[in-house]
Amino acid sequence: MVEENDHSSMEVINPATGEETESYEEDDWAEIDTALDRAVDTFEDWRQRSVREREQFLVDLADVIRDEKHHYAELMTREMGKPISQAIAEIEKCAWLCDHYASHAGTYLQEEQHPSPPGTSVKTVHDPLGPVLAVMPWNFPFWQALRFSVPYITAGNVGLLKHASNVPGCALAIEELYEKAGYPEGVFQTLVVGSDPVDDILADERIRAATLTGSGPAGRAVASKAGEQLKKTVLELGGSDPFVVLEDADLDAAVETGTRARNQNGGQSCIAAKRFIVVDDVYDEYIDRFTEEFEALTIGDPMDEETDVGPQARRDLMEGLHEQVIASVDAGATAITGGEPLDREGAYYPPTILADVPENCPASDEELFGPVAAVFRVADESAAIEMANDTQFGLGASVWTEDRDRGERVAREIDAGCVYVNQLVKSDPRVPFGGVKESGYGRELSGIGIKEFVNRKTVWVE
The missing domain is CATH 3.40.605.10 (Aldehyde Dehydrogenase; Chain A, domain 1)
Incomplete structure (x- = not known):
């Protein structure tokens, strides 16, 4: 006491x-x-x-x-x-x-x-x-x-x-x-x-x-x-929300919204998109465009209205995030962009994309509470659902497809407190919010x- x-x-x-x-x-x-x-x-x-x-x-x-x-x-x-x-x-x-x-x-x-x-x-x-x-x-x-x-x-x-x-x-x-x-x-x-x-x-x-x-x-x-x-x-x-991109997704919207869903608030959100699960048919195009969007973000003074990504909230949190990235890369993941703290005053970590993420590493198993996207290639819808559910967490999920009926069906198969189709996960006063x-x-x-x-x-x- x-x-x-x-x-x-x-x-x-x-x-x-x-x-x-x-x-x-x-x-x-x-x-x-x-x-x-x-x-x-x-x-x-x-x-x-x-x-x-x-x-x-x-x-x-x-x-x-x-x-x-x-x-x-x-x-x-x-x-x-x-x-x-x-x-x-x-x-x-x-x-x-x-x-x-x-x-x-x-x-x-x-x-x-x-x-x-x-x-x-x-x-x-x-x-x-x-x-x-x-x-x-x-x-x-x-x-x-x-x-x-x-x-x-x-x-x-x-x-x-x-x-x-x-x-x-x-x-x-x-x-x-x-x-x-x-x-x-x-x-x-x-x-x-x-x-x-x-x-x-x-x-x-x-x-x-x-x-x-x-x-x-x-x-x-x-x-x-x-x-x-x-x-x-x-x-x-916590959460490690899946962001599922099916082959019939509107890629323009999925890339733009996915970039925002991972990087807003410096990526420091329980309901941020964290695991990007992309079917093989559109994987290469998606990750190329996704990388371009990440690299176009403005990192800087958070008091500047033009800034997209500011510092992490504390230096120790940034250092912990970087340790997770290093461990994931050591396990076989590839840093497509970012992956190192910025050489400047403040706790700045750049928007980072990890691809080829193996099982049993932080990027696949843990919550990455910062602007780090783990991208996974899967064969089809069934594999995407299986990977989306292969997590200890169950807060939110996002599914991208131009077939609304398909989107609702997939949403019902994902174990999470809320699933958004063609939208990022968010808390809204009008609807219940929470996890499993x-x-x-x-x-x-x-x-x-x-x-x-x-x-x-x-x-x-x-």
Whole structure:
């Protein structure tokens, strides 16, 4: 447990320059304890508010987000290196999320009537659970935190965020967002803490549920500790998403979208396309054009709107990625382009394509969390499906064919939480999002997501 008055600090390193830009004092246990008490007290009032009233808060939250989107985008770029144009798009997506639930939360949470004997009334109501702890990653620092908090808070819960240690400024800015939108104090709180106190926070009786987006080991740790306390969890973990290109695909679109699906956010996304599975008939043309697109991307200062690929979020992460590339090449893979860190300040790794990737190497078996595409040649559709499913992960998948019926049939045969035909994998407020296998469980977003942390209470009136 974090000892009272034992303050340490989080240093923010700008990944584009390697320079320290800010330092934030971490919360000690006394401050965590106060935040937990505040969450419980606030919940007792917040849960009594009508859904319509909570929807109106979302309208105000969306306004605050839009009014200050450039400020928040620049903060994100300084802390984790996302190209500024993509950072602005992330902030705008957060506002859209608020718009969606402002319009549809009441419908999603409507009482459900059931058949019952004459003269009785039987229904299901959706009561909130209480304070929800969220352990969130740095790669989409605003979207991930809003994606959990907007639906859960609108359902009547209150949220506590333990964000990644390299984005404390973003974490505190999100708390500020809720304050500026007029939410009661304690509806959303940021805990500026590292990983050490998480187990104790999870075990605390004031926390009623938890959600995590992050690595498999982190997910297992949270699920294990929460399970000991019989607390509900939702986990969105890693992915090694297949991007399947069949012989009748629109290659223009498959090359353009595939390049974006692998390289946006510096390739640092659970749902980025990672394993490109291309049938033999179009493999040579695809990889030639794919390489041209990769090499045409602009690598540079993430504050420049012309930049396509900025730095990796941390130097140690870039070094780990490079180790995976080296191990894959040593095992027999061929680096068609890229494959070496750039000789410049900052944690820059170039868009990289690995071909001839053998079995049992990092590029085939592990998640490569950076701008590295592993390309595989397969004989036909059947082999493509088999390879797509030959992974411990099951988050998303993308299938490319001009035959929509064929695309849907193939999509049904791929083991993943979501499969997009002729589109990149994305999280969208209107549809459920989540994975299977080692990619986690539970769903976020849409009507299903807002009900993950409610008590589906049966009320029978005789």
